[in-house]
Amino acid sequence: MSESTSTGQSTSTYTYTYADASSSKSKNRGESSTSMADTSSRYASSVPESPRGVKDKSVAWATRTGRQTWILLKKNWAVARVSRRSTTVQLVVPVLAILALFILSFAYKENQQFNDSQQPQRSPSTESIRPYPRCISGRLSVGPCISIAWVLENAASLSAGARDLVGRVVERIRVDAGLPTSEVRQFGSRSELDSYLLSHPNSTQGGYEFAVREPAVPSGGRVVEHLSYTIQYNKTSTYSFGTKVDSQEYTLLPMTAAVERALLAELGSQVYTGSASVNDDIEYSLSLLEFARPEEFQADLIALAGPTFVYAALLFNFVIVLGAVVSEKEKHLREAMRLMGLRSLPYWTSWAVTAFVFNVISVFIIIISGAIFQFRFFLENDFRTYFVLFLLFAAAMVPVALFLSVFVSKAATATSLGFIVFLVGTMAQVFQQLVYGESGEGTIYPILASLVPPVLLSKGMFDIASYTDQTDDRGMSWSQRDSTSNFPLTSVYEWMIADVFIFAILLWYADTIASKGERFYFPFSPYYWGLLSRHDASDAGASQPSDEALEALGESGAGKTHDANVHAQLADAKASRGAFAGNDGLKVYGLRKEFTSRQWCGLRKSVFVAVQELVLGVPADSLFVLLGHNGAGKSTSFNMLLNLFGPTAGNAYVFGMSIKTEMDRIRAVMGVCPQHDILWDELTAREHLELYARLKDIPGDEVYNEVEARLADVGLTSVGDVTAGAYSGGMRRRLSTAIAFTADPRIVFLDEPTTGMDPVSRRQVWNLIQAKKAGRVIVLTTHSMEEADVLGDNIGIMAAGRITTIGTARYLKSQYGTGSKITIIPKSESARARIADFVAERLDGIQPDSHVGDLDYVIPLETVDKLGEFLTDFAARKRKLGAVNLVLGSVSLEEVFLRVAEVDHEYDAGSSSTTSA
Ligand SMILES: Nc1ncnc2c1ncn2[C@@H]1O[C@H](COP(=O)(O)OP(=O)(O)OP(=O)(O)O)[C@@H](O)[C@H]1O
Ligand SMILES: [Mg+2]
Known part of the structure; x- marks a missing residue:
């Protein structure tokens, strides 16, 4: 086989053959097998799963979930401890909210004091009747000022005696009130008076309308048989200096008293003496006395504004947690942890617990400061009634925050979203009384409103507050939680608990689609639940490619280069029909990545091919270096291999495990150093390493040794307790490299590990990589030819998404010079x-x-x-x-690199295509 794949040149030493790979393995076995065996026995997860009992499996699952949750909680705690400012704000805000409520309650009470009837009146004192209401001459009045406007009905048909009598009564009123004659006017009829009052508003305060009946037969000087009067007054409420002018008090009573006093004097003298003015000197006075009464209504601001303030105080935590989760996503920290074996359940659990703990602290601060500021709500109601309410509300808001975090990818957006949630929640609270009132009974609205936790909070607080808003209220007892009308406090509690589960399920659903790329119907898919193996179903095409696919393989990628080794790999891949199931390092079979971007509102679609049908084999126990210009597609290839995004086509196998279906098992044996450092600024190097060591299931008692060993590897021991935010670029790179080698991975991906390092650090990392090579597959990208020369067993040069040449450094140098x-x-x-x-x-x-x-x-x-x-x-x-x-x-590799770039220039054009959709 090595015959068929060698280039036929004596200088060629590149061997991409199974035979050679295995021989290199056996050569290395002496030094590496111990560590491999060691690895598999120590870390059960790094060996392919063996069939075990279901019970054992679930126990292992539970302990693993528990351990991961615990270490993530530790991480959240460490981050919160370092970011002191936001933590302090979180603790201070509830106090501020209650303080604001306290200040507001003063203003509120002050305002209520204008309303006399709501003030208590324990020992009222008599008040004399107010003086006769004089006309008002001023800006708003028109025409003459008339204080006594009066009418005598049918005056023309009356005798002079009767007219005189009424005239004298009016004159007495005038004299008593001390008014000038000019302020008295008699009108001919009621309609004449009415039209005068209409056209002269705001001047005359009232009018008299007299009616008399004369006796049919006058006897004994009696001129009037029956006398009646009507008082006209302005009933419209008027305000003077912000105080309501009560027309009863200011107009009606003085006018009545005035006319009664005059009538008594006038008629009394007639009745008893027949002559006028005898009883003039009788002092005649009227006074008023209010009832003694208790305070009518005690202002309880908590019922009105309390829900908003408590909501605002707790929403601060909401925004901070939302921001923290989103920023972990934005900085790819969650991806990095997933690569190191983090599962979703511990991730969300740890955040939920963190958020809930913060909320509980805030709840206690709210209650304590409420009691300190002497709110009766907190002092007289049973502690349990509002504590349970707040606690459940705090719990219900946690999954809401986590659920929303799935839809946001920028931390800045998260803050705005928090603001919107606050607005929406506050507005929704307004509807509380409508929805849960009698009108809402039997409709769907109470149920809909109950899906919004702030509305429930508002309802609950309103009900509890109603037990403390009257002076003699004793507060709500715990047993009364069932007794409030049609939607008792118990229902509020139950709905809040229901909301926790509803939003937790929504979170699980949305996150599974967003982070695992499942389809929307996944809960109904047997594959998701592991009832059917995806491997059988969807991977069949990839491991058993059709003849056409094999024929086409490499047409746009490897086939376009002149390099013999690249062609040899392609031929080998074709010959093995993509069945890279052997336990032999990394096999990449036609990986392709297209990035689609849409412009013009999605009308114009441009497809950019970042990686073109990568065909590559890396034997076990070897280090492969990927060289290439900026944008060649190195990181894109890495990201596909790490399953950070799926390939457009093709597949790859790590030790025979498919990256498409067995990523969970691959992650257990994989270490990654991403191109851009993915670190928490708030965590120290030791905390980072501990986090990743534990995520990788290193037993607790070995974590310390592991962390120290990795720190020593990269020379960070002395600064191990400094937060990564304070590190220089090179130190961060070294930490990232140390993380990649945590927990003895069998395959390590290093994306430009030495970028930004000084020559000394670089040598150090080279030595580290050199030392770690045995027993591992390492894939490394770099721009440093020297690095490739020093470290690489094999080097691939990538340009415009293709590997254009491949081989050992010596092969490349001889090939291109x-x-x-x-x-x-x-x-x-x-x-x-x-x-x-x-x-x-x-x-x-x-x-x-x-x-x-x-x-x-x-x-x-x-x-x-x-x-x-x-x-x-x-x-x-x-x-x-x-x-x-x-x-x-x-010749240096650099020259080779430049030559290769030249040779392949002709292919650079046409790597991207634009199509209209
Ligand atoms: N998410 C993405 N969306 C669109 N295009 C992308 C995306 N990621 C990468 N690309 C494009 O794919 C090409 C390859 O990028 P990649 O990051 O793989 O290059 P690289 O070889 O790692 O370069 P460098 O040496 O600068 O790190 C680039 O042209 C880049 O613009
Ligand atoms: Mg890159």
Whole structure:
């Protein structure tokens, strides 16, 4: 087999053959097998699962979930401890909310004092009747100022005596009130008075309408048989300096008293003495006395504004948790943890517990500060009634936050979303009384509203507050929670518990679709529940490709290059029909990735092919280096292999396990150093390593040793307790590399591990990688040719999504040059031209790499033989030609890289295509 795949050149040492791979394995077995055996016995998860009892499995599952949850809780705690500012804010906000409520309650009570009737009146005092209401002359009044407007009905038909009597009564009123005569006017009829009042608003306060009946037969000087009067007054409420002017008190009573006083004086004298003014000097006074009464209504702001403030206080935690979860997603930290074996359940559980603990703390702070500020709500109601309410509300908001986090990918958006949730929740609270009132009974609305936890909170607080808003209320007892009308407190509790489960299920559903790429109907799919194996169903096509697919394989990828080794790999892949099931490192079979972007509102669809049908094999126990220019598709290939996103086509196998269906098992034996550091700024290097070690199921008592060993590997021991946020770029890279090697992985992906490192650190990491090579497959990308040269067993050069050449460093150098080069330093520009001519003449017309400065030549293979003779000749004529010096060197990978880029330039065009959809 090695015959068929070797390039036929004596210099070729690249061996992509199963036979060679296994021989290299057996060669290494001596040193590596111990560690491999060790690994599998120590970490049960790193070996393929063996059939075990269901009970054992579920116990293992439970302990694993518990352990992962615990370490994630530790992580959340460490992050919260370091980000002190937001933690402090979280704790202070509830106090501020209650304080604001307290201040507001003062304003509220103050406002209520304007409303006299709500003030208590224990020992009322008598009040004299107010003075006669004079007309108001001012901005709003029109025309003359008339205080006593009066009418005598049918005056024309009455006798002079009767008219005089009424006239005297009016005159007495005027004199008593001390009014000038100009303020008195008699009107001819009621309609005349009405129309005057209508056209002169806000001036005259009231009017009298007298009616008299004269006796049929006048006797004894009696001129009037029956006298009646009607008082006209303005009933419209008016306000003076913010106080309501009560027309009863200010108009009606004084006018009545005035006319009664006048009538008594006038008629009394007539009845008893027959002459006027006898009883004039009788002091006649009226006064008023209010009832004594208790306080009518005690202001309880909690019922009105409390729900909003408690909601606001707890929503702070909501926003912070939402932001933290989303930022973990934004920074790809969750992906990184998933690569290291994190499951979804511990992830969400840990966040739920963290959020709930914060909420419980806030609830206690709210209750304590409520009691300190002497709110009767907190002092007189049974503690359990509102504590359970707040606690359940806090619990219900947790899954809501986590559920919403699935739909947000930017932390900044999360804050805005929190604000919207606050607004919506506050507005929804307004409907509480409508929905749960009698009108809502028997409709769907109470059920819909109960799906919104803030509405339930509002309802519950309102009900509890109703037990403390009257002076003699004793507060709600625990047993009264069932007794409130048609939607008792117990129902509020039950609905909140229901909301916890409803939102938890929604979270599970949305997250499974979002993070695992399941279809929307997955809960009904037997594959999801593991009742049917996906391997049998969907993977069959990939492991048993059709003849057409095999024929087409490599047409757009490997087939386009001239490199013999690449073709050999392709042929091998075709020959094995993609059945890379052997236990043999990494096998990549036609991986392809297209990125689709839509412009013009989705009308224009452009497809960009980032990786074109990658065919690659990496034998066990070897290090493969992927070189390539920026954007060549190296990271994209990695991400497909890590299953961060699915390939558009193709498949790959890690130790025979498919990346499409057996990723869970692959993750257990895989270590990853991503191109961009995925670290928590708040965690120290030790905390990072501990987190990942535990996620990878290292037994508790070995974690310490593991962490220290990895720190020592990369030389971070002395700064192991410094948070990663304070690290330099190179230190962060080293930490990422250390993480990749945590828990003895069998395959390690390192995406540019040494980028940004100083030469010393770089050497250190090279030594580390070199030392770790045994017994592992390491795939590494880099831009450093030196690194590839030093570390790589095999090197692949990637350009525009294809591997264009592959082989050992020596193979590549020989393939793209002889491995030799010469540099000649000329004395002057004219000497340069002379030397160039001389070299071209002697060495088959080769041209220097550049047109200025030193003359660099790479010696082509067919010219190598002439090199010896040339050197002798050159030494003899050196002085004459005007050359300072000649340096003989070997070709660097860099030159190969540049040559490859040149050779393959012709393929660069056409790697992206635009289609209209
Ligand atoms: N999510 C994406 N959506 C669209 N295009 C993408 C996406 N990820 C990568 N690409 C494109 O795919 C190509 C390959 O990118 P990739 O990150 O794999 O390059 P690379 O070889 O790792 O480069 P570098 O050396 O700079 O890290 C680039 O042109 C890039 O723009
Ligand atoms: Mg990259």
